[in-house]
Every structure is written in structure tokens, then in C-alpha cells.
Amino acid sequence: MIRWFANNGIAANLLMIGILLAGIHSAMFRVPLEIIPPDSGWQIVYMEVKYRGGTAKDVEKGVLLPVERALEGLNGIREINSDGMRGRAKFFIKAEKGTDLRELRENIRGRVEQISTFPAETEPPKIVVPNFSSFFPVISVAVTGKLQEEELREITHQVRDDLLEIEGISQARAQGDRSYEISIEAKIPKLESYNLGFRELVDAIRRSSIDLPAGSINSESGNLIVRTRGQAYSKKEFENIPVRAANGAEVKLGEVADIKDGFEEDKVITNFNGNPTMFVRVSRAGKESAIDISDKVKNYVANSGEKFSEGIQLFTWDDKSLSMRGRLGTLISSLLQGSILVFIVLGLFLRPKVALWVVIGIPVSFAGGVILMPYFGVTANVMSLFGFIIVLGVVVDDAIVTGENVYSKLQSGMNPMEASVLGTKEVTVPVTFGILTTIAAFIPLLYLNEGRFGDFASQIPPIVAPVLIFSLIESKLILPSHLKHIKPRIGESGFFTRFQKKFANALEWFVSNVYHPSLKKAIKWRVTVLAAFIAAAFIMYGIWSSGRIGFAGHPSVESLKIVANLNLPNDLGIERTGKLIDRIEKAANDLKPKFLDPKTEETLIRNVAKVTGSYRLGGRYDESRGQVIIEVTAPSMRSEPGPKNSEIASKWKEIVGEIEEADDFSIQSETFGKRDNDNAEQKQSEPLELELRGPYSEEKNEIAQKIKDLLRMKINPNYDPNLTSNPNDNSEANENNPRMIPNPKIASSWAQINRGNDELEFTLKSRATELGLTQQSLARQVRQAFYGEEAQRIMRGTDEIRVMVRLPKEDRKSLHTLARLKIRTPSGSEVPLATVANFKAKKSPSFVERNDKAEIIRIGARPTDDTVDILKVASVMRPEIQKIINEQKNLSFQFTGYIAEHEELKRKNIIASITLIFALFTLLAIPFKSVMQPLYVLLALPFGIIGAMIGHLIMDINLSWLSIFGMLALAGVVVNDSLVMVDHVNRKRKEGMNLLEAAIESGTRRFRPIILTSLTTFAGLLPLLMDNSLQAQFLIPMATSLGFGVLFATGITLYLIPCALLFAEDIQKILLKPLRYIFQR
Secondary structure, rough: OOOHHHHHHHHHHHHHHHHHHHHHHHHHHHOEOOOOOOOOOOOOEEEEEEEEEOHHHHHHHHHHHHHHHHHHOOOEEEEEEEHHHHHHEEEEEEEEEOOHHHHHHHHHHHHOOOOOOOOOOEEEEEEEOOOOOHHHOOHHHEEEEEHHHHHHHHHHHHHHHHHHHHHOOOOOEOOOOOOOOEEEEEEEEHHHHHOHHHHHHHHHHHHHHOOOEEEEEEOOOOOEEEEEOOOOOOOHHHHOOEEOOOOEEEHHHHHHEEEEEOOOOEEEOEEEEEEEEEEEEOOOOOOOHHHHHHHHHHHHOOOOOOOOOOOOEEEOOOOEEEEEEEEHHHHHHHHHHHHHHHHHHHHHHHOOOHHHHHHHHHHHHHHHHHHHHHHHHOOOOOHHHHHHHHHHHHHHHHHHHHHHHHHHHOOOOOOOOHHHHHHHOOHHHHHHHHHHHHHHHHHHHOOOOOOOHHHHOOOOOHHHHHHHHHHHHHHHHHHHHHHHOOOOOOOOOOOOHHHHHHHHHHHHHHHHHHHHHHHHHHHHHHHHHHHHHHHHHHHHHHHHOOOOOOOOEEOOOEEEEEEEEEEEOOHHHHHHHHHHHHHHHHHHHHHHHHHHHOOOOOEEEEEEEEEOOOOOHHHHHHEEEEEEEEEEEOOOOOOOOOOOOHHHHHHHHHHHHHOOOEEEEEEEEEEEOOOOOOOOOOOOOOOEEEEEEEEOOOHHHHHHHHHHHHEEEEEOOOOOOHHHHOOOOOOOOOOOOOEEEEEEEEEEEEEEOOOOOEEEEEOHHHHHHHHOOOOOHHHHHHHHHHEEEEEEEEEEOOOEEEEEOOOHHHHOOOOOOHHHEHHHHHHOOEEEHHHEEEEEEEOOEEEEEEEEEEEEEEEEEEEEOOOOOHHHHHHHHHHHHHHHHHOOOEEEEEEEEHHHHHHHHHHHHHHHHHHHHHHHHHHHHHOOOOOOOHHHOOOHHHHHHHHHHHHHHHHHEEEEEEHHHHHHHHHHHHHHHHHHHHHHHHHHHHHOOOOHHHHHHHHOHHHHHHHHHHHHHHHHHHHHHHHHHHHOOHHHHHHHHHHHHHHHHHHHHHHHHHHHHHHHHHHHHHHHHHHHHHHOO
């Protein structure tokens, strides 16, 4: 087939064009652009149950516990994490690997529907399998203006509707807007004078405010539909609803109650650059393009000035497509720069025409990878694009080996056609198995598909494998047909020809005058050389174990936002939260003149968003939470990179100062994978996080506070236990010899301590029983007064509006209302609440979080940067935390998040490494037809890892799991060079050479293709290694492992493999000598 395609250039060119066109078609019409992969890693089913008016403890008792019991033993569930808060319950049901989530959802629905003990106030459960690609917004639009809330809401909804009318945008929803609500606020004196209760008001609304179909009349003149119309929609219509008093008198609802047609009471205050704001959040669905959506939204915002009145402004916010654009930019930039560098390297040491046809293999191979992306279920997202960037360095290795071998044939004077065919056939076996070993090295990343980096790693193999397969096809079927046109240089004497020949001759001179003699000496002293290599490995291990190269687990990646989060104790109130959030916002605005672009003198602080009364933009109401977000100018849009976000964040925190009363106050500039406790479809973790498990109590809260304080400390290395009798004594006498001192590597610590809310508990007196009252009727009447009763829900336009009957808000804020509240008995008489009920004040938890049937408090700490070894910190803290835990019974703790994932990843990495080595051994044993030679080739692997670690030292970055993934991928690439050399040794042995001559000949002959593949691999990755963009920072650790590992291992391979082969022969002779002596006797 190689000769056929070489003879039929048209067929080869048509194949190449066909692959390119199919790749372009697939990229344009079949591979959608999105932010994250579909069904990304969080294998969960999410369930939410609303419990109107329920406290956190009510929700736990009435919903959380029954659901946990109902789901017990259900196949496919790995873990249940449940949250109870005022008015609703949330369940994050994590599935076992390989479980069909939709089938699990239906099984969960079936179990939950069988629960018969749900309180009457609960609504039907909402059970969904989150679609993460559409859940995460592509871009948001901030709608700002000094307007009344109703006006701003209407304009925001208009913007939402306008965006949904744009072709290519199908998902947009408003954020920061409150739902409409009609509140029927009863006047207690009026109710008493007419002997009315809340129940009568509710029943009157339900009787009168209604539309009902009454059938039809089939007359001779036609068919008439009959219906009654009485549904109230406005304040005036509700005021005119008749209410019948106990004495038979009829009064209007407006006479006994104030009707307020407005919004739900709990208001989250959102500001953008100092103005009231609502947001429209735009997501993608199906095959919509994230970049296309972003462009259309930006175009709409740019042209919105004429559409809205003066004073209304629209801004784009949180454009996540920037990461996609950056990654695409990095890919295209790396592709172009890498291709140019590869072309230069090959053009200098081979021939420019050879280099050109080799480099053309890059787009052909990439197009082949794009063709197969839909079949593997892979989309173009920020993770999968990295697969193309990583494979750029190795995609032309097979073409280089083939092209170099053909070039050698041409140099020997062989006919170009025969040189192309024979040169390609000669290296078919090592090149094919080289591709297979590289693919095998990436396959284990599919196995590491859990945890923080599972999604990232699992996206790479489906990209790399097809690209390498098409690279093999290109090098075997297309490349020879082009190389056959390269003629021997006869009489060429141009400037570039002379310049290029100097480089080519210099390489040949280096091989013959430097490498060849040094290889002979190395083989002569092979035992010393091998010992030196082993010693180098031990030295590198010593450097690593000394801590000179840290392990950060994950690289620190800056984003375009800096976020200040504030979490206060529940009893401080919204007013205090507002004052502190205003202080943080003022500090953010004070940063603007301090951070300017030196050329344009424009501030780097583009926008400032503020949320008071919630944990995030668009989040649920929580009076103790707030957030301020700074959006900074991207480094690529500045005249120079300027300060890092960490510097801006540090200055911001310095201006704000300490907030001592806060449970948690942090300003973060880097994406550490922050956990968002209230996010409806995901739960992630801080790098250092643990769960304190056990029943709710004040003692548990105190333990949590102690652990929070402890996480900011470390053991004093100068502590002398002989100077104190009590190591835990913090008195003044022990200040000069403290056992624990502040840890400068920990920026802050936090704890979600459930300090609880003040609660009044009612129980019936004996007098109540005598009057015929029950606990249910008492609870219902108190609930009607304070929480209210939902009389009905109506549709007004597209808005669903609740109609609530209750006391006025002012009355619900006062304890005096309880003294005046009358309870109606079954006989119709009214008695004061105090006559029939006892009051008891107590603390009740403001929220309940459970994980695997245990109530938990989450506690964590944030490192100063990614150089901090979190695993070491956790290891030191574990026994100290256990000492604190032992102070209270029924408590335990466990590390979660990254630390828990680390153990699982470590276990899986060991399994993956063993599997990989066995796979490589198998793939090498087949072409070598030997079980010993693969072992010599695999000797290069440890030195590739050493090179990767040296690379991290040179780049001044810590090892991370991404570095480890790079080392796994490195194994296949490193083995390729050794495979090419050993294959040539075997061929020379078959021709009659002894091993010594064959090793020297193969080393000399294969020096050029080995060194060129390594140089081009490094050259292909060099633009990425030098890239200082935000998108590149996440990719650099893996590229460092691969690039430097290949470079270092190549130098070692050129000496190690020949020495290892001859050393093995020496050992074989030594072992066989006694056997020969025995048999000869």
C-alpha cells in the first residue's frame, strides 16, 4: 500500500485534501464550542424539596431524614449530601462510576414518591440530572440604572426576551430580581370587631377569586363556550372581594386587610459600579457556540444605547468565553510558532522540502482528530483543546523518523522513488509501535477520571489517540508520495543551500567527532556509566524528598475576577452586613487609582459588583452573607502584563483591614476550586477542608471554632516541652515558649459554624385541651399569622404570583404581637395565645448539612499560594485536630476535597503506572520478539521523570497532579527513541554484526532522528512554556513534564541503551560460563 500511494500521487493528495476538508466541516458544523465538557465529572442527581415556612430543623426532621431512609440501599448511590435550610431541602446524590444517571433519577423518584410522611406544607420534589454545559453561564449582562425596582425588573426581563429572540441563543434568565407577591396583611382590630380569623380571609379569596369553565351551549346558531370569570389580579380587585362576618354582615377584604401588590419580602441588594443592578445570565445549549453567543450578546449590548432611555446602561459581565478564546488563541499561537520552530529545526538539519512535507502532517493529523471528536463524544472546550496543544510536540515524530530515513537514502544516491518507499518501509515497525506506545501512555488518563482533575485528564486521550493515528496514516500513505519528488542536490550553490549545508554538516561532524568517540568510551566503561546514571537518580530523589521541589496538587491559576466573601454570625442582621459590604466596596474603589496601565493610564479595575444579603450574584437570601467582586483587565489587553491579581487582592485586603466579627472573610484572586455551599447543582472544595461529624450542639460549635483557629497555626520548631507543664496552656507565662505559632503559609481559615437562630417553642397548656384546641390547630393559627398562608397562585402575564394572607411586617417583627394574638377555639370563641400555650426560648440551627447520614460542620483553610504543600500541612494537623475532637464524645472528623481526592488519585496513579508499564512492555516485546530487550528500553523511563523534575526546577514551579499526568504521557514518547535505536541494533545483528559493533553503529546512525524528534517535541511545546497568558498557566506543568522529560531522557538514551544492552550481554556471559563449564565436564 505504501508503494501504491507513492506511485499514485493524485490518490495521496486527494486523501490529504479529503481529511482536511472533513476536519474543517466537522469543526464548523459538528463540534460545538463550549466552556466545560458536557456531563462534566460531577456524577450527581440533584433533588430539591420546598417546605414553606419550615425551619432548618423542621426540614431535617420532615424531609432530610425520611429521604435518607427511603434511599438507603438503592443501587448506584455512592454518597448522599443533604442540606436543610429555611424553607427548603437540597440533596446532592453522588452516583457510582458507570451509573446511568437518568435511570438512577427515576429510581430515586420512585422511592421518594412512596414517602407518606412529608409535611403538608412541602411541595413536590424537583429531581434533575444537572446539565453542566448549560448550567455554567457563557456571559452575563448587567442592567443598571437609578430606577425603581419594578422598572428595573421590567427592563431586565425585556433584555432577557430580546436576547432569546436572537438566533443562536436559547437560554437566558434574569438574576437578582424578586418574584412578585400579593400580600394580604390583616388588621387585627378589624378582624376582632367582625369576629373574623385568617381562615375566613383565605376561604373568601379562594371562593371569589376564581375562573371556572362551565361547559358549552350547542344552539342552532352555533357553539357557545360558557365560563365564569372572577379571578382577581390587581390590588383593587382583591380589595373588592366579599368576606362574610360571623354575624352575617358582609364586608370587603380591603376593609379588614391592607393589600400590597409588590415583591417577596426578602431582598438581596445588588449593585454594579454603584448603581442598582439586575443581571441576565446567558448559557449555551445543544450545539450552540459559546464564542458565537458571547459575540452576539456583546453586539446587543453595544447597540442598546438607542433602545433604552437615558440613565439605563448595559454592561457585559463574567464573559467565560474569554477562557475559550484564550485557549484557542494559545492553540493557534502554539500551533503556528511550534510549526515554524519544527520547520526551522528540520530545515536546518535535513532539507527544507523534507521539513515542509513533515510539517504539513500537523494540520492533516489535527484534522483527523477533529473528524473523530463527535464519535468520541468530545466537544471543543477549554479542557479538550489542551489535548491538541500537548500532542503538537509529538505529532510529527513518526514523520520525522520516516523523512530522515528517506533523506539518508537520498544522500546515499538512491533513486527518489525507491528511497521514499524503502525508507518508509524500513522504519514501519518502530514507527507504528512508537505511535502505539505513545497512545498507550495517554490511555491511563481515562482511568484517572474522578476528583478535581478527572474531567481535565479524561478529555486528553480521545484527542491524542485519533491525532496520532492520522499522523501515522499521513506518514505512511501521504508523505512518501511527496518525498519522491525531492531530487538529490547536484550543482545547487545558493546562499541558503550553503547555509543549510553548514548546519547539516555540523551535525554530521558532531556525530562522528563527538558522539561516536564518546559512545565508544561510554561502552568501554559501561559499568561506571550505569552506576553514574543510578547515582544521578538517587541524587534527584534526594532533592525531591528534601522539599526543594514542592507538591502543590493543583497549579494556581489566576482568573479575571477577584472576589471578597463575607460571612457573619446569624445574629448580627442585614444592617451590619450592609455596612461591612459597603466598607469592602469602598476599599475596592480606592484601588482604582493605585493600579493603572502605564501607557493608557486607565485603571485595571474595570467593574465592581456588590451583593448584600446573599452568598453570590443571584443567590438565595441570607442576611449574614455578602460578596464584592472586582473585574480586572486581562493581561493580554494591557500595554504590559502589570501586577498579578494576587498583588491587587493583597492590597485590597490591606485597605479593608481585619473584620474580627466575621466567621469568614476572604479575598481570593486565584481559582483554588472554591466550594460554593449553596450552589444548586454542584459542590466543590477548598484545598484544605474537613468535616466535623456529629449531632448539633453548642459544644460541637466550640470544637469547630478551635479547629478553625488551629488551622492557622503550626507547631513551633523551637518549642521546649521542659519549660512548661501544660502544652495547651496559653497563659502569659507560656507566651515565650508557645507550642503552636501562626503559620505564614495559611492566608485564612473558615468554619461554617451553625450558631443557630433564637427560637420560640410553643406547647399546649392543659387549658387548651379543655377548650378543644389541638397542637395542630395552634400551630396552624400561629403559622398563618407570622409565616402566612398561601391563598392561591395566579398567573399575571408570564409571572407566577403567590397570594399570601398574614400579619403586617411591622407586627411580625415585635414580640408584643404574641401577647395580642388571639387563638380561635372550635366553638368560635377567641382566647389570648398566652392562655393556651407555654413559651420557651431556645437556639435552633439556622441550617443543617448532612453527609452520609451524619450532621456535619465544614471547616477549612486557604493557603497563601500554590507553593504550599497542603498534604504536609494536613498530615501535621491531623493528630492535633484529633486531640481537640477527643474533648467531646460522639464527634469525629475526616478530610474532604483535595486531600481525600489525593489518596484516591494516588492509588489510581499507582495502578495506572503498573498497567502502563505492562502495556509498554507488551508493545515492545512484540516487535523485538524478546522479553529482555523491552526491559532495557524501559530503563529510560526513570530518567525521563528526572528530566521532568529538573524542568520544574528550571521553570520554578511546583509539581502537581497535572505534572504527574504529563509524566505518564512522557513514558510513551521517551520509549519511542529507545525503540528506534534497539530496532536498528536488531537489524544490524541480523546482518551479521556483533552486539558491540551494532550498538555503536545504531547509536551513530540513529542519532539524527532521535535528536530531531526530541528537539521538535520540545520546540513544539516551547511557545506554550513561554506563554504568560492566564490560559497557559494551567497547562504549563504538564507541558513542562513532557518537554523537559523528553529532552533530558534523549541525552541519556543515546548512551544508556547501548551500555545497557552490552552490560546485559556481560551478565549473560557471566551466568552462562559456569553452566558451560559444568556441561563440558
